Amino acid sequence: MQVMKAPGRTMDAEAVEWLDAVNWQADGLVPAIAQDAVTGRVLTLAWMNREALLQTERTKEVHYWSRSRRALWRKGEQSGHVQRVREIRLDCDNDAILLVVEQTGGIACHTGRRRCFFQRLEDGAWQTVEPVLKDPKAIYGKE
């Protein structure tokens, strides 16, 4: 999709071009993977709409769309576990995002673990293989 480039176009207009390149699902979302820039660990899979991706690019802090709360969500807004974005990547089909991030506090998961992918399939059962680093009550209790 091409947008005419012209001097003096607004920042919003600029944003349209690269946002339009994304193949948004019918529900206006795409899946977004967050990967730790330092350790390489895959932290989280969450969802973005146009606004979340635009705000992520502008603020350099990752924003998602919460499907359960149906609201824009700045990652870490309650927990302080902000994800500072280093790279934003798009896949070959333009329908998935990869975020390379610096994970504040080393905890990405609401359970207090370093990442959300803490269950591993072993002998036909999901086993929890990563420890809770901080009690969620301590993370969210003061909110």
Add this chain to the structure above:
Amino acid sequence: MQVMKAPGRTMDAEAVEWLDAVNWQADGLVPAIAQDAVTGRVLTLAWMNREALLQTERTKEVHYWSRSRRALWRKGEQSGHVQRVREIRLDCDNDAILLVVEQTGGIACHTGRRRCFFQRLEDGAWQTVEPVLKDPKAIYGKE
């Protein structure tokens, strides 16, 4: 979801229990991330249904569900770029899969690049930042 354990239950019955733990979307799919076990690179985001995940676990070769072809798809069945699975992980909401894989040939993408996430956002535009390692015609031409 609990399934009664009993001696002599079939392999299919065994499979049900851990497959039932997954929060499949209304369309029967979940997103699955493939990460290179050696380099740590995030290679691909694709989709799995129950059969794809079961076949992945049984054969140790990654199977996806192709949304465009509406068919089960053994990764590499045409290209030879098979993904041998080392770990299958599930996230905190049970609605996303992480596969840690050995990528045959070092090429995961149908464009002949090592991975699908080869576009990076730079100054408001998606830039291709990874080279084509093998011409797709050479990969798929003999099929």
